[in-house]
Amino acid sequence: MSLVPAARLQDVTKRIGNRTIIDRVSLEVYPGEVFGFLGPNGSGKTTTIRMMVGLMSLTSGDIAxxxxxxxxxxxxxxxxxxxxxxxxxxxxxxxxxENLVHYARMNPSVTRERIDEVIKLVGLEGRIHDKVKKYSLGMRQRLGVAQAVMHRPKLLILDEPTNGLDPAGIRELRDYLRQLAREEGTSVFVSSHLLSEMELMCDRVAILQKGQIIDIRSIRGAETQTSLEQIALFEVDHPQNALGVLEGRGDARIEDGLLAISATRDQIAETNRRLVEAGIRVYGIRAKTKSLEDQFLEVTGGETIG
Amino acid sequence: MANFWKLVQNENMKIYRRIRAWIMLGFVVFVPVLISAIYIIASGDNDANNWEMMKLETTILYQLITIFTVVKAADSVAGEFSTGTIKLLLIRPWSRSMILLSKFVALLLFALLQMALCFVVTWGLNAALFGISSDSSAVIPAFSPVAGDSVWVYIGLLYLYLFIAQVMILSVAFMLSAAFRSGGLAIGLSIFVLLSGSFITGMLSLTEKPWVKYVLFANVDLTSYLSGSTPLPEQNMTLGFSLAVLAGYFIVFNLVSWLVFVRRDVAA
Known part of the structure; x- marks a missing residue:
């Protein structure tokens, strides 16, 4: 793995007329990482991607x-x-x-064998000699993946890749991207507004709003932090009685018939012991983790149009 | 740097893998057959001069070929924008200049192929139907600079001049296609240039202002030099002058195509 970032955006700015579409966006995508680019519609995700692939010029800043x-x-x-x-x-x-041959001709590293290999990889062997107009959206999406990976790129950029895919297709794509990142060290830069999707797919995400990055966070890191307080929900037979047992805890409350407390992992276990000792029947405990969606709505203030 | 020819190969594939290209080529074969057949039916005999028929069919077919080339030129750039394929085309390790050039080269080849087909069909067909006439004076106008030469010289120059005119109109269509990204506009305006050329030249000939000889329309039809006249009789024009003016327009049209194509953001 090289030390050079797969992609480095430095103060990337795009102005059209006097509107600033993208405002000093800086980020790095490391080798072998799946990087999510998250933002509401109109926040500038596609514009940023177009600048990364040379379809649009930069007003200032640089992309390497x-x-x-x-x-x-x-x-x-x-x-x-x-x-x-x-x-x-x-x-x-x-x-x-023919579509794949077309793109292969533009890239000297792609051989005929490699074309056959990617066709197999995306599972289009049976239909590859059909005209694309007869393809379903899912098949076009697979062909799109084939042309994107056939020259073994170091950086794979996908703009809203799960659009139009059925759940099985999304799952397949997700597994494939993670496999590419893990086995070939390919960095993947993926934009989406499907937040739950990003949570499952990415190592880190940047959140873009109105052309500005408002947050870059690691997703996988957060899960393992044991000292972090989280909200635990206890499913018990008598929530009111349970609340009485936990008299000492000021934050204990009842949410939708469940007993809720904010606690670390150890405190959750401790609370459970106290409830059981007090004769309360505990049917289940689950952590109410803040999903990326909640976090996203929190940072963007729930806006849908940037 | 990979092989530039592969880009042209790609553009060729995009031209010839569509049925419409073969319909166009079919017309290039069919129209001369139709004209010769109509002649035989209408006159009731087959004693026409084969060169005369070849010239007639070529000048008619030339317009059709130009229209076909314009249609392909309009589609070449604007079509990729309207279908969105331009995005996947431009993210390859090639400069936009080279991609644009490959498109232009493929269109030139398409025009050339049609002209070659036109030549082969109009010559072969009429030679077969009417025999090969030795009377070339019937075809070459008396005041032509090549009067007295072989008929092949005359026919060769006719094809050359027509091809030059075609390249000019192709450049107009290509420019409009790249600049406005609208195939319809590119087709409409370039066909206007093709068809209204002689009419506008006629209007221009009414004035004796010196600038009119620099107008594109007044120079694009070089075949008037071949018949021993000039496009604008009142103006002091020569073949060399017209070629120089056309070269100027050619550079301007293609410079505009190139500048717009290379600079503009692909946003849609």
């Missing part, structure tokens, strides 16, 4: 892919990137195979 600036060394930067920008729009009058 594997150390190559997209402004000054575009071909070198682009050679390391595979991407689907919005929907994977293919040439509908060509077959799936």
């Amino acid at each position: 892919i594997g150390g190559h600036s997209v402004k000054t060394h575009y071909a070198e930067a682009a050679a390391q990137v595979g991407a689907i920008v919005e929907n994977p729009e293919m040439y509908k009058y060509l077959t799936g195979y």
